[in-house]
Amino acid sequence: xxxxxPFNRLVKLTARAFYDDxxxxxxxxxxxxxxxxxxxxxxVLDALTRRQWVREEDLAKSLKLHSKQLRRILRFFEEEKxxxxxxxKESAKGAKIYSAAAAAAGDGQAGTxxxxxxxxxxxxxxxxxxxxxxxxxxxxxxxxxxxxLKDELDSRNTVQHYVCPNCKKRYSAFDAxxxxxxxxxxxxxxxxxxxxxxxxxxxxxEEMGDGDDNARKRRREKLNDMQQRIDEQxxxxxxxxxxxxxxxxxxxxxxxxxxxxxxxxxxxGDSCAADASRNAQGQYNxxxxxxxxxxxxDVELAGSGAKEEGAESGRNGAELKVxxxxxxxxxxxxxxxxxxxxxxTSSNGDEKSEGKDAKKQDPKEDEKSxxxxxxxxxxxxxxxxxEQEDAKMMQQEGHAFSSTHSERQLGTKTKRExxxxxxxxxxxxxxxxxxxxxxxxxxxxxxxxxxxxxxxxDGIDWEEG
Amino acid sequence: MFFHIVLERNMQxxxxxxxPHLRDKLVAKLMKDVEGTCSGRHGFVVAITGxxxxxxxxxxxxxxxxxxxxxxxxxVFRPFKGEILEAVVTMVNKMGFFAEAGPVQIFVSNHLIxxxxxxxxxxxxxxxxxxxxxxxxxxxxVRLKIIGTRVDATEIFCIGTIKDDYxxxxxxxxxxx
Ligand SMILES: [Zn+2]
Numbered sequence: 001x002x003x004x005x006p007f008n009r010l011v012k013l014t015a016r017a018f019y020d021d022x023x024x025x026x027x028x029x030x031x032x033x034x035x036x037x038x039x040x041x042x043x044v045l046d047a048l049t050r051r052q053w054v055r056e057e058d059l060a061k062s063l064k065l066h067s068k069q070l071r072r073i074l075r076f077f078e079e080e081k082x083x084x085x086x087x088x089k090e091s092a093k094g095a096k097i098y099s100a101a102a103a104a105a106g107d108g109q110a111g112t113x114x115x116x117x118x119x120x121x122x123x124x125x126x127x128x129x130x131x132x133x134x135x136x137x138x139x140x141x142x143x144x145x146x147x148x149l150k151d152e153l154d155s156r157n158t159v160q161h162y163v164c165p166n167c168k169k170r171y172s173a174f175d176a177x178x179x180x181x182x183x184x185x186x187x188x189x190x191x192x193x194x195x196x197x198x199x200x201x202x203x204x205x206e207e208m209g210d211g212d213d214n215a216r217k218r219r220r221e222k223l224n225d226m227q228q229r230i231d232e233q234x235x236x237x238x239x240x241x242x243x244x245x246x247x248x249x250x251x252x253x254x255x256x257x258x259x260x261x262x263x264x265x266x267x268x269g270d271s272c273a274a275d276a277s278r279n280a281q282g283q284y285n286x287x288x289x290x291x292x293x294x295x296x297x298d299v300e301l302a303g304s305g306a307k308e309e310g311a312e313s314g315r316n317g318a319e320l321k322v323x324x325x326x327x328x329x330x331x332x333x334x335x336x337x338x339x340x341x342x343x344x345t346s347s348n349g350d351e352k353s354e355g356k357d358a359k360k361q362d363p364k365e366d367e368k369s370x371x372x373x374x375x376x377x378x379x380x381x382x383x384x385x386x387e388q389e390d391a392k393m394m395q396q397e398g399h400a401f402s403s404t405h406s407e408r409q410l411g412t413k414t415k416r417e418x419x420x421x422x423x424x425x426x427x428x429x430x431x432x433x434x435x436x437x438x439x440x441x442x443x444x445x446x447x448x449x450x451x452x453x454x455x456x457x458d459g460i461d462w463e464e465g
Numbered sequence: 466m467f468f469h470i471v472l473e474r475n476m477q478x479x480x481x482x483x484x485p486h487l488r489d490k491l492v493a494k495l496m497k498d499v500e501g502t503c504s505g506r507h508g509f510v511v512a513i514t515g516x517x518x519x520x521x522x523x524x525x526x527x528x529x530x531x532x533x534x535x536x537x538x539x540x541v542f543r544p545f546k547g548e549i550l551e552a553v554v555t556m557v558n559k560m561g562f563f564a565e566a567g568p569v570q571i572f573v574s575n576h577l578i579x580x581x582x583x584x585x586x587x588x589x590x591x592x593x594x595x596x597x598x599x600x601x602x603x604x605x606x607v608r609l610k611i612i613g614t615r616v617d618a619t620e621i622f623c624i625g626t627i628k629d630d631y632x633x634x635x636x637x638x639x640x641x642x
Contacts, residue, residue: 185559
């Protein structure tokens with residue numbers, strides 16, 4: 001199964017080469033009206049490279065576009081054969097199935113909110129990129145451009161004109177039947193029987209130097225110039241096409257098969273399998289519930305995690321999914337995107353550079369540094385925590401222990417302190433404190449804990465003993 | 466391109482044909498009148514494939530002829546710009562060559578013949594590549610692309626080219642003999 005990255009790059013290059021200044025206006029809107037939406041086409045295509053099948057309303061919402069406007073753009077791309085769309089009437093259940101599939105596919109952003117689940121029977125539209133067809137379409141388009149220019153330069157599709165040198169009467173090739181002479185091999189003038197001269201020959205032989213001639217020359221120059229510019233400006237696109245040529249194009253299949261695949265109702269051998277990361281989750285036999293994929297995430301400590309990432313060609317290059325906070329576990333070899341540090345929903349994001357540095361590191365070095373970081377962070381956090389706790393204990397003495405929860409041993413959490421990996425929630429198994437923890441730390445009251453958890457509520461994962 | 470369409474025509478029939486075979490006579494006359502004709506709008510009528518409807522006849526004053534409105538299905542052939550056709554060369558001269566695709570006449574001027582083919586005059590004038598491997602002469606079959614059509618009320622004339630990929634000679638009778 002093909003890697004997405006080169007194909008997504010192709011889509012982005014294509015968007016910028018051909019759809020950059022496409023303005024998607026309704027017919028009744030004047031061209032001069034406010035809110036020129038040129039460039040929107042590029043934004044939409046880029047957004048689609050970060051998704052698979054997506055409900056158009058959801059896409060509109062995350063791009064902050066009016067759904068009508070988005071639909072117009074998508075319809076345009078459908079006609080351009082870049083995008084496949086599917087429309088269906090669906091109930092709340094159908095919408096749910098899609099959401100579940102989307103969640104399983106790791107798109108993350110397509111999830112339906114609770115309130116939205118009571119959809120009546122509405123027609124919903126979905127769209128996704130048709131990578132295989134995009135390659136063909138782009139290749140064909142470039143071919144046509146070049147051919148048109150070349151034909152024009154060779155004056156291939158022009159109808160030959162003839163002129164009589166005596167009476168200057170002009171004829172075209174359409175008159176050929178009437179002009180044939182049966183005495184020789186030339187065309188003859190109907191008026192004076194003079195031997196006709198093909199017009200291009202005439203221009204070559206005599207230097208007429210009239211306006212017509214100059215115009216033709218200028219036109220030729222213009223065409224030549226255009227040809228050069230095409231070659232130059234499309235070079236990256238053509239290079240990418242070449243790169244992609246022998247790779248299998250990513251294939252999402254139809255909306256239904258994609259959904260089934262992502263819900264795992266299909267057997268693994270299904271031919272329209274998706275990319276590797278989705279396969280991994282797809283095999284999970286689950287009821288159509290979002291986020292059931294949770295347990296599936298391979299939480300392998302340190303080294304193996306790094307290896308895993310290298311092996312999965314499907315997620316190697318482009319889209320590393322943003323993992324929800326509850327999926328983030330210690331020891332996972334995460335890039336910035338996976339932690340969601342860069343905003344994935346931003347419409348113009350060109351994630352070419354995102355997280356590259358993280359990925360490029362040598363896996364072993366990476367693993368070691370992570371371990372080191374982890375240990376360092378652990379001790380630091382422990383120390384800090386102890387200080388905090390001590391302070392709190394002083395304040396709340398007596399009060400804390402009288403609370404009903406006081407008997408419980410609670411998992412608590414702390415924060416990684418070192419520099420760039422700040423926001424990550426790390427859980428501790430409370431029962432196994434390392435070394436020199438002091439006793440009061442162990443029995444932490446829920447109430448006491450609450451205020452300091454502060455900004456990262458969702459990172460908390462309580463384990464009740 | 467070929468089309469299967471329904472056309473209508475008012476047929477005049479002599480009173481001597483009136484009788485049990487009136488309809489047969491009518492159809493026979495229709496075929497004779499229509500097949501092989503050309504209209505600028507529909508192209509050449511190649512064949513009548515069926516008669517859909519024969520309307521009520523109307524006696525014409527003074528002559529006794531009866532006019533029947535007849536609806537008939539037929540196959541028509543209408544060449545289009547950009548269409549690829551196979552044609553038989555009918556004449557070769559210094560200015561290019563003429564070819565026929567069924568009823569359609571096509572002229573390919575010499576600047577639309579590949580540059581590596583040169584005109585050779587003689588008993589059998591022809592266009593030949595320098596190595597002699599390809600030769601276009603009378604009776605040669607060529608595949609060509611139509612780059613222009615002139616459609617008159619009763620005639621269609623085309624300009625073609627063989628200066629493109631996969632165009633040119635299909636079979637060469639000169640090479641076989
Ligand atoms: Zn003349």
